[in-house]
Amino acid sequence: MPELSESITAIRDGAKEERFTYLTILEYHIKTPGVLPTLDEVLQNADLTSEIGWDLVQMLIGVDGYETCLETVARLGNPREVIIKVMETLAVLAKPFDEDQDDDEPDKAHFGLKPSEVPGRLISLISVLAILQRRIKTKHPSRFLGPSLVSVLEAYQPTPEVTAAVINLVRSLSGRVRPPLPTRTSSINVANPDEHGDVSKNAPDPEAEQEAPKEESLKQRLLQSFTTCILQRYVNVHGMQWSRRLLEVYQPGRIIPGRMTAMQAFREDETLQKRDAVVGQLVALLGDLGIDDCSTAFVREVLCHPNDASPLPDLENFDSVDDIHLSQGGAACLIAYWIFSTDAFDADSPDPAMHLFPDHLDMLRLFLGTDPNNEITNNPGVADALLAIGLGLHHRGLISAKETEDNTYMAYHHFLTLIALFHPDIQIRNAATRFAGTLLHADPDDESRLDILQDLLENCQYASLKACAVQWLQEEIVLAQKESKSNIFSKPEVIEKLQYEVFPDAQSTVSLEKEDILQYWGENRMFILQVANFAYFLFNGRKDLVPAGMDAAVGQRFVEPLIAATTKLRKVDGLDEHEQMQLDVLGERLQGLNIR
Structure with missing residues (x-):
């Protein structure tokens, strides 16, 4: 490796060379410890950075201390070119590491990074995406936004820190509506150069165009869909135990004295506090984006697509707002959170305009009707959310919007028993079993109750x-x-x-x-x-x-x-x-x- 003084001289003097030659010089010297501040000085030349910026993204991402240079590239490079390279870099980081690879071993296929170093790179790339998206002034900026969001989703790791970066991205692109929440123990802070950086340093888009009128609504819908996808993925990894906690709220007499409850654990354990905090921020973000009403229309929207219809293709191929739909699992988690936060925390959340029959039964059919074992195993957070919704509706007495059909209780009870069987968390299995018993006894028809028992036996x-x-x-x-x-x-x-x-x-x-x-x-x-x-x-x-x-x-x-x-x-x-x-x-x- 060259000496620092040699690398500093090469990076300063080489900027006068032809661009391809200069990139070759940079590739040789960029990993010299302590040289990046010099490179950042050189990159203040907007003309130079506009030409070579997109080539630097992947060159920088594998080098310690890359953050300042990457931000400069995002502010001064050609935004349309740099954003493509950022998406390509996210795609590389999204690929799984070799299962046999040691966690401390750098991987050439991932820019020489160790697995533990990837989340930090994701946070940085997500952060500069906000800068790039806001710099692009084109007739259809949604055509850049959609693929960018897909790249983030495919690379997303559901840690609190990466999720915080995603939240910052969406807030930056949507325009912050609410003031930042006060700092608390469970707060997660990550770098946010778009918000805290110097916007005056941003170079103008060299190909700027007037934005089309419908773009604002398309952008909002893309961000809504994206955020519901993030909510689903986060909840599926981090058990929220909504149904278990709701049962503690609804049936306090069944709590065993001296044993820590789930409600208490989520109040006292910092890791669990962060789970609640992150989900609360995602829900607040969706409210800022206009999803703040659990109306009949919203419930119907959740149910109007087959469960295997992923929102991801819609984020890249769309002509109108109607072509972009929400993550159904994310929407179910959102409804569950509204119910849970109201009943557990007395929050002023939207009331659900739905009933067990037919709305929630239709929702259970949608998610569990085809391959319940696979759906529950792969989406444990969504299954918990579905159970929490049912518990909340039953607690509110929202049983039926119309006369129930024959065997409706049997069908509903069947889905509860599937969660009781296949959910990986024993606490959620227990909650499903308890609710199944409660629902059985609540069936007003004794012959129907007997039929359910006979069918099970x-x-x-x-x-x-x-x-x-x-x-x-x-x-x-x-x-x-x-x-x-x-x-x-x-x-x-x-x-x-x-x-x-x-x-x-x-x-x-x-x-x-x-x-x-x-x-x-x-x-x-x-x-x-x-x-x-x-x-x-x-x-x-x-x-x-x-x-x-x-x-x-x-x-x-x-x-x-x-x-x-x-x-x-x-x-x-x-x-x-x-x-x-x-x-x-x-x-x-x-x-x-x-x-x-």
Whole structure:
């Protein structure tokens, strides 16, 4: 590597050379430590920077201390050329690193950067995009804005810092409406040269044109769509636990004393505070962009496109505002935040002009109707948002906008159970399970409630959900007795109808080898334990609901084989203390049944 004095002389004197020659000189000397201030002095020559600026973007991005020179290039280079190079650079940084690469190892394919250095470069590139976009004076600036936003989306890393840079970009391009929020512990500050730099240093666009009248509305719509995409991606990575926190607000009596709640954790943990702060800023930004009303029209707009219709192509290919649509997942997160902030923080957020039926059911169908496992797994934040919306609507009594159709509750309940099954966060799974139980009991038609339970017990292959169905059945029976209701759950017919689903034939377990019976126990444990509890409740407490002769039949096909299986399981090696305890409880329950 050349000496600093040699590099300083070469960079100063070489500016007089032909441009291609000078770029070759720069490529050789630019990595000399301490030389960039000299380069920045040379780049104050607007004519020079206008000619070579776009070639410098990728040359600079891999060098420590590049920020000042990059800002100068953005202010004095040809904005139409430099913005293209910035987009190309973002595209390179968007490519994944080799999985086998060490985090501390520079990668030539990423300008010699380490993975840990990329977020800082993204922040800088996003920041100079604001300068470049505002410098471009063309008839259709949206034709530059759309592709720029796509480049940012494709390179976006959902860290609080990169997201703060994105927020600064959108505010700069839209014109700041609200004053900056007061600094607090959870605030995220990143460099914002467009706002804090010297605008007077910006060179004029050499090809300036008069802007077309419709451009302002196109720009606003592009920024709306872009920001909803960012909101969805951020929420999908950073669990907001809206549904869990709403349940703590709605049902404070179920909070276990002494255990930290999610609401408390988000108040006290700085990382969680930042999550709330970033999402709050994105929502405020959307409000500044004109999305501040959860009207019927807004809800319908969310539902009017298929779920696989990505907004990204619309940001590059459009003729009118109607061609650009919002991220549906981002819009769902926005509605969830409005509901959550109102109920958890008493915020003055828009009221949802929607009901569980048909609006929210249509929303669940849109997101979960085709491939629920994949959708919930890949979009856990959106799934949490959908659940939070349902909880909020139910809490408000916004059940139905019109007479519900047959089996509407069953369809809605089905989608809740999908979230309870497939969501990667156990707390969201638990929230979905609780809401599913609440919704089931809220169905005004007892026959419909029975149909839902029967469908789960007959057709569901997941033991955890079948266990929930048995628990909900018991709750329905208890509720009917408590409220002195004369319905299907207060009569023996309910047990008659469900007996073979609740107490299936287990006689085949008698002949199973140890390994097979261990597998059977692992797959069915939750269901078996819940059924044992229900059997104790039924045969030892509500014998009036047991049809004549059923107790002996259940004993023969279900209880006796499982008692034998339990005895065999206790002798299997490898069971932990908790599993042994569960087997002890199961054996006691089964042997204590009043079925003889």
